Amino acid sequence: MSPALVQVRDLKMHFPIYTGLLRRRTGAVKAVDGVSFDIRAGETLGLVGESGCGKSTVGRALLRLYEPTAGSVVIGGEDIATLSPAALRAKRPMMQMVFQDPQASLNPRMTVQAIISEPLDEQSDWDRDRKQTRVLELMDQVGLNRRFANRYPHEFSGGQRQRIGIARALALSPKFIVCDEPIAALDVSIQAQVVNLLEDLQDNLGLTYLFISHDLSMVRHIADRVAVMYLGRIAELSPRDALYARPLHPYAEALLSAVPEPDPSREGARQRIILQGDVPSPANPPKGCNFCTRCPKVFDRCRVEKPDLVEVEPGRLVACHLYPAITHPSPDQPGGTQATKPTQQGEVQ
Amino acid sequence: MPDGAVPVLDVRGLKTVFRTRGGEVHAVNSVSFHLQPGELLGVVGESGSGKSVTMMSLIGLLPSPPAEVRAGEVLLDGRDLLKIGADELRDVRGAKIGFVFQDPMTSLNPVFTVGSQIMEPLTRHMGLTKAQARDRAAELLALVGIPDAKKRLKDYPHQFSGGMRQRVMIAIALACDPEVLIADEPTTALDVTIQAQIIELVKDLRQKLGMAIVWITHDLGVIAGIADRVMVMYGGQVVEQGPVRQLFSDPRHPYTRALLKTIPSLHGERAARLQAIEGQPPILNAAPVACPFRARCAHAHDRCQTENPQRRAVDGLAVGQGHDVACHWSPGGAA
Ligand SMILES: Nc1ncnc2c1ncn2[C@@H]1O[C@H](COP(=O)(O)OP(=O)(O)OP(=O)(O)O)[C@@H](O)[C@H]1O
Ligand SMILES: Nc1ncnc2c1ncn2[C@@H]1O[C@H](COP(=O)(O)OP(=O)(O)OP(=O)(O)O)[C@@H](O)[C@H]1O
Ligand code: SF4
Ligand SMILES: [Mg+2]
Ligand SMILES: [Mg+2]
Numbered sequence: 001m002s003p004a005l006v007q008v009r010d011l012k013m014h015f016p017i018y019t020g021l022l023r024r025r026t027g028a029v030k031a032v033d034g035v036s037f038d039i040r041a042g043e044t045l046g047l048v049g050e051s052g053c054g055k056s057t058v059g060r061a062l063l064r065l066y067e068p069t070a071g072s073v074v075i076g077g078e079d080i081a082t083l084s085p086a087a088l089r090a091k092r093p094m095m096q097m098v099f100q101d102p103q104a105s106l107n108p109r110m111t112v113q114a115i116i117s118e119p120l121d122e123q124s125d126w127d128r129d130r131k132q133t134r135v136l137e138l139m140d141q142v143g144l145n146r147r148f149a150n151r152y153p154h155e156f157s158g159g160q161r162q163r164i165g166i167a168r169a170l171a172l173s174p175k176f177i178v179c180d181e182p183i184a185a186l187d188v189s190i191q192a193q194v195v196n197l198l199e200d201l202q203d204n205l206g207l208t209y210l211f212i213s214h215d216l217s218m219v220r221h222i223a224d225r226v227a228v229m230y231l232g233r234i235a236e237l238s239p240r241d242a243l244y245a246r247p248l249h250p251y252a253e254a255l256l257s258a259v260p261e262p263d264p265s266r267e268g269a270r271q272r273i274i275l276q277g278d279v280p281s282p283a284n285p286p287k288g289c290n291f292c293t294r295c296p297k298v299f300d301r302c303r304v305e306k307p308d309l310v311e312v313e314p315g316r317l318v319a320c321h322l323y324p325a326i327t328h329p330s331p332d333q334p335g336g337t338q339a340t341k342p343t344q345q346g347e348v349q
Numbered sequence: 350m351p352d353g354a355v356p357v358l359d360v361r362g363l364k365t366v367f368r369t370r371g372g373e374v375h376a377v378n379s380v381s382f383h384l385q386p387g388e389l390l391g392v393v394g395e396s397g398s399g400k401s402v403t404m405m406s407l408i409g410l411l412p413s414p415p416a417e418v419r420a421g422e423v424l425l426d427g428r429d430l431l432k433i434g435a436d437e438l439r440d441v442r443g444a445k446i447g448f449v450f451q452d453p454m455t456s457l458n459p460v461f462t463v464g465s466q467i468m469e470p471l472t473r474h475m476g477l478t479k480a481q482a483r484d485r486a487a488e489l490l491a492l493v494g495i496p497d498a499k500k501r502l503k504d505y506p507h508q509f510s511g512g513m514r515q516r517v518m519i520a521i522a523l524a525c526d527p528e529v530l531i532a533d534e535p536t537t538a539l540d541v542t543i544q545a546q547i548i549e550l551v552k553d554l555r556q557k558l559g560m561a562i563v564w565i566t567h568d569l570g571v572i573a574g575i576a577d578r579v580m581v582m583y584g585g586q587v588v589e590q591g592p593v594r595q596l597f598s599d600p601r602h603p604y605t606r607a608l609l610k611t612i613p614s615l616h617g618e619r620a621a622r623l624q625a626i627e628g629q630p631p632i633l634n635a636a637p638v639a640c641p642f643r644a645r646c647a648h649a650h651d652r653c654q655t656e657n658p659q660r661r662a663v664d665g666l667a668v669g670q671g672h673d674v675a676c677h678w679s680p681g682g683a684a
Contacts, residue, residue, distance in 0.1 A: 050540040051511075157629050187396045188567055192611045192625035199622070214540070221613035221623060244615065258545040260570030261615055264594045267574035274549055275542045278510045 004038035005208045011035045011071035013061045029283045031057040033232035044209040046223030053229045055212045059178040063095050093172035100181035102161035106153040113149040119171040138167040159190035180212045216259050220244050228252045231290040232282050237317040248318045250297045356383035357528050357561050363421035365406045375633045376402040378585040389562045391576030395630050399585040400565045404531050409438045443474035447522030451534035457506040463517050464502025470524045489520040512543035533565045581605050584631045584641025591672030601663050601674040603646045648678040
């Protein structure tokens, strides 16, 4: 089993809320509220959950595009969360991001060549020829015709624009890429093109991905393990096949049961768990388990005590009072090295 | 579908063109379909394939210019909506056909209370007094599953969550008890657990109210769960149409077949590699003279380059009545 390239421990990202004339700080949006996980070298960790649960914030805090409120993010042996600006700059090339909206993330006034070359301009002292060669190589790699190097983003389709974004992310030969909803803005018929490309690049370049998505079918296809988030915390983190075959956390179970499947005979017979109500505000999360206001299996303890994310079956981490931690340690599982120790700090309130 | 049943909505040969500075966009090319009372027709297709423009053309919601409905008939209870005046059409929209759009935030007016927006069609089209309309509005909100309905009439749209706003939109669309409800991607902007709530709601309302529904989506999973019949659009045309089970178990058009293969499954076997549909959707700058899918089609042959295939029955029933496809190729058979 490969060692962890990324180790996240008790990561918190709280955005302050200011109100009133004096803009006094009156509270905080707890967008990410104590999240721990590992990503092994060469693996794809899927991160799923509903809108606003904190997926993008995790991705951004990992690359320190936000200053985390608390916690550590160790990537390749160094804690990103506390690096000095100079050290962070030196580290940047190895970690990159691919964004959801290819249209919005590309400067409309720059040519494709200039866009892909931008990270090289900033981070390398290469001469023009060398950069040009690298840009063309990257265009080949992502399946963009070299002849389009001098065109502008608006002259491309959505799928092609996403290829430009991927080429730019690859320019500095990163090891770790956060893909934040890379296919959400694309038409169904184009999504597979981009996902196949991401998989080929992973195979050829040995990349490690955090793949953020709300498309649970696509995550099943691309991810090795999957973390299910709810309201700023991880509800369950399990190997892909185990999760889809038998989700343990009641939220993971409800989420998977809600996904419609393109099979009329199956759909007719399907038992759906319909969750009542809406997701609470991350500025004011419920006491105890953050899912207790909507959980079909809620009981008294859930309303007072926050469940820790613990290993409940070999390799499966769940934060729910219905699942006690297994006691034997299994050192080769991520998070398993501390299987008996909570990886999300629990608080009795 | 029952033989000889009279459709509530019958659309024949609809053509809509946009005249832009860059030339014409042939968005809808001879689209025909019909809707039986109480039936749910699912419409799927690629982005830009003409789903929204088709439905907007029916009820005169497209600004003209640039839009121009060039041909066709839209028969609602036997009356051609393309031939009636603007006032009459507005009444039809208010009272006979309800509409729900993709983004509930842009279709609700932020400066009016939710209550006044539900009451408006009731006082205008149904002749209710204000007090009657208020009672009916509270009833409708309760019907779409909003707790404390009476109190919430005084709230503004921003005080509702995305899922609740979509419920409000459905309440407005249902206000005048329409015969036809057209829902254009009503759950696309919502999370799956909220989408599941809305789908259950619509299933339930269908049973209670018995209206006919057109449901546009790009999600084949949603279609599989709610539709009686499915119409697949590509490049401004209907390329396949049929009963939901038949269409999913025996898709005939190369686009439908590729589309069903390209989406990864949630439970079935996990493919090592996704089947991609290579290439890009067509540019609709002229009336079609060839198959719109030919450039991306695995089965394209000479005829596809020179002749736009017409819809033909695949199950012996008349086109539109059973399962039909617009393609020169047949699975397992000769072209
Ligand atoms: N810069 C910010 N300032 C204040 N609040 C923020 C900021 N960024 C995100 N939030 C809030 O934090 C929460 C998590 O947001 P985030 O964008 O991480 O969610 P997400 O899971 O990526 O959702 P989506 O699926 O819609 O992209 C939300 O409530 C959001 O409103
Ligand atoms: N105002 C307009 N001017 C010019 N072309 C237009 C206009 N509105 C729509 N179109 C074109 O008409 C075609 C059909 O668009 P339509 O909105 O019906 O697609 P759709 O199938 O609903 O797609 P989506 O799934 O993205 O909603 C597209 O090619 C679109 O670019
Ligand atoms: S008509 Fe030809 S090009 Fe079009 S879908 Fe059929 S086989 Fe393919
Ligand atoms: Mg996000
Ligand atoms: Mg549309």
